[in-house]
Amino acid sequence: MQAFTKLDAKIAPLPLANVDTDQIIPKQFLKTVEREGLSKGLFYDFRFDEEGKVKPDFILNRPEYKGVGVLVAGDNFGCGSSREHAPWALMDFGISCVISTSFADIFYNNCFQNGLLPVVLAPDQVQALMEEAKGGNHMVTVDLESQTVVSPSGQKFAFQIDPQRKEKMLKGLDAIGETLQAVAAIDVYEGKRAISQPWLERA
Known part of the structure; x- marks a missing residue:
């Protein structure tokens, strides 16, 4: 997993509440376990019409937002089913951070496991970012x-984050990476078990 330290990027506003995971990445794009290529399905029903033609007015289709890296969204972002493809699709599109007043719990947890930073700010701060992003x-x-977001005009907003999650994001550690940090201790334990309980090794 890639470490997240500091990001300077374009920000795009999505002033919609309760954007669920099926809107983030519709079910027809869930047939793969590969993370690459999912950007084509990101916000598919927002970005394309029934004939598959681009909707030019949707924010992420507008040329001035090409290459966006931060999305500022409405309340309860990522609600709905617990599909890990949602953060995958956002990251494949180039979005490394989502800012909102609140996130659905499972989506929030999935973000940290995949290197996407979810930032919670107060409603007035989110609204200020929305206006500036327009x-x-x-x-x-x-x-x-420093746990800060600096707006396009220079306003600085502080955010809170669990210290352990912060540390793992800074180091680029997912659950597997975190476990591998203890590989030496694991090897010692398995060596002692092989001596004291050799029958367990006869698989």
């Missing part, structure tokens, strides 16, 4: 080390 300057800075 303007001509779309650049924002998200600094995980």
Whole structure:
């Protein structure tokens, strides 16, 4: 998993509440376990019409938001089913951080396991970012080390994050990576068990 330290990127507004995981990545795109290529299905019903033609007015289809790296969204982002493809699709599109007033629990947890930073800010701060993201300057800075978001106009907003999750994000550690940090202790344990309980090794 890639480490997240500091991100300078374009920000795009999605002023919709209760955006669920089926809207983030519809079910027809869940036939793969590969993470690459899922960007084509991201917000598919928002981005394309029934004939598969691009909707030019949708925010992520507009040329000034090409290459967006931060999404600021409405309340309860990522609700619905517990599909891990949702953060995969966002990241494959190039989005490394989502900012909202609240996230659905499972989506929030899945973000940390995949290197996507979910940032919770107060409603007035999210609204301020929404308004600025609609303007001509779309650049924002998200600094995980200092736990701050700097808006396009220079406003600085602080956010809270669990210290253990922060540390793992800074080091780029998912659950497997975290376990592998203890590989030496695991090897010692397995060596002692092989001596004291050799019958367990006869598989």
